[in-house]
Amino acid sequence: MSKKLFATPATGLDEIDRVLARLRARFFAHRHYRELQQSFATLLNRRRADLELGSQNEARGIAVIGDSGSGKTTAVRRLLATHPDLQVLQPGIEKAEAVSLSLPSPASVKFVGLACLNVLGYPLRRDRTSAIIWDLVQNNLRLRQTLVLHFDEAQDFYINQNAREMQSMINTLKALMQNPDWPVSIVLSGMPQLRDLINMDPQLARRFTPVHFTKLDPAQDGAPIMKMVAGYAEAARLEMGTDLHDRSFVRRLIHAAAEEFGLTVELLLSAIEIALRAGKSQLCRSCFIQAFARRSGCMPDFNPFLREDYTSINARLLLLGQVPDEANPEPKKKGRKK
Ligand SMILES: Nc1ncnc2c1ncn2[C@@H]1O[C@H](COP(=O)(O)OP(=O)(O)O)[C@@H](O)[C@H]1O
Ligand SMILES: [Mg+2]
Structure with a gap:
């Protein structure tokens, strides 16, 4: 039998609010999540094995593609937070093996670079060129030993962007993955237009494993x-x-x-x-x-x-x-x- 839940007016919250909060915090490991976990483990193990060998082979990426409400943001957040032995970005801790951010609007090369610097705790006070900003991003990623950089709402790289800006963003992503000193794996999550962005460049497409959050x-x-x-x-x-x-x-x-x-x-x-x-x-x-x-x-x-x-x-x-x-x-x- 269900126990009736009573209000506790002292805090303004009742027991039902608390039950609902606990339910919202639950996570259900559906089949797309398990596929994502596997692809991510492969990606990370490959990168770690390269590091152990002292080789800086180019890193790879994962594209999590699905319509809004399919559960992409929740899945990637959960994945990064629970993956064994993965230090996520946390205040006061230098090492940040996984760094996650939602794309700023507009998602221009320069704005995205600035957003990365902000998340990495290196906000810029003066205006700089895109090239300098991305050098700084790269440098900070190496200093913080970042293995994985996640961009949520990554379809915004594609939507409302002109072809030149898109190509420039693609080149930036490739440069991050191919950096000779510190290659970084990229996880992109976004709506189906993200597939079009990745397919614009065969070299980029070759480096990405798609995980489709299908209907x-x-x-x-x-x-x-x-x-x-x-x-x-x-x-x-x-x-x-x-x-x-x-x-x-x-x-x-x-x-x-x-x-x-x-x-x-x-x-x-x-x-x-x-x-x-x-x-x-x-x-x-x-x-x-x-x-x-x-x-x-x-x-x-x-x-x-x-x-x-x-x-x-x-x-x-x-x-x-x-x-x-x-x-x-x-x-x-x-x-x-x-
Ligand atoms: N695996 C899951 N277990 C429990 N709740 C989930 C799960 N995936 C998504 N949700 C819930 O579904 C809603 C939409 O998910 P979200 O990750 O924002 O979708 P998307 O990013 O694809 O638009 C959120 O309220 C989230 O809490
Ligand atoms: Mg989302």
Whole structure:
């Protein structure tokens, strides 16, 4: 039986807030994450073996590619934070084997270089040329023994950039990986346009291993997703409603989350919050119906947990806040499940 969770007004936080915070901190190792872990271990071991031998062979890279909400940022963050014997950048510690930053806007060669210097704790006060800035970046990476540099939102290297700037950024990335004194591996994570950037230059493409955070596939991912739902429900001390064992439930959940892993977690968390705040002891389909309605602001006709022909609903458009009549297709009055 679920224990009822009571408010503790003294701090303004109630027990439900704390349960939800614990759930948000959970991490589920899905199949794309395991693939990323393997590629990363290969990349790092190769670099470390070269270092041990005293050779400065060129370093390699990984490109984590997926749509927004697929879970790229969370996965790379988790990977770097938990990889054994990898010192991530931390205040007060000189050694920074893994350094991570989100691309600044605009993602010009110069701005990206300045952002790297800032993260490395070497902010510039005076204006310098791109060449000087990147020399400083390279120098700081060597001093801090950085093995891996991660750029998140790396599609911004490509979007809104002219061809010259893009080529110049590609050359900069290659120079980092080929530096004769201290080559650095690069991890790029970003949306599918990132693939176009990498493919612009065959030499760059050759050095990168792609890891695709593809859309969820109900046949392959249905069972692990249900395991995840059960794990989260248990952590929230909720029982699994019998209607969640319905065969179509997991398909509807995946569809409602636009087939993205991260969006599935977000819908699950909203459904759990709805159950807890309503004082329920069970997580059931009605919580997911409400969670989708809240998130999309949509009428029941557009709710994948309700509609019979739910695959015709464009959940990504709805989750991005598009009004129903812009979404595909037109709502039908019939065919809704009771
Ligand atoms: N493996 C995971 N385990 C638990 N939650 C996750 C996982 N991956 C993503 N999430 C959650 O999904 C949401 C979207 O993930 P995010 O990493 O921001 O996606 P992306 O960077 O691809 O847009 C976040 O709220 C995050 O906490
Ligand atoms: Mg992200």
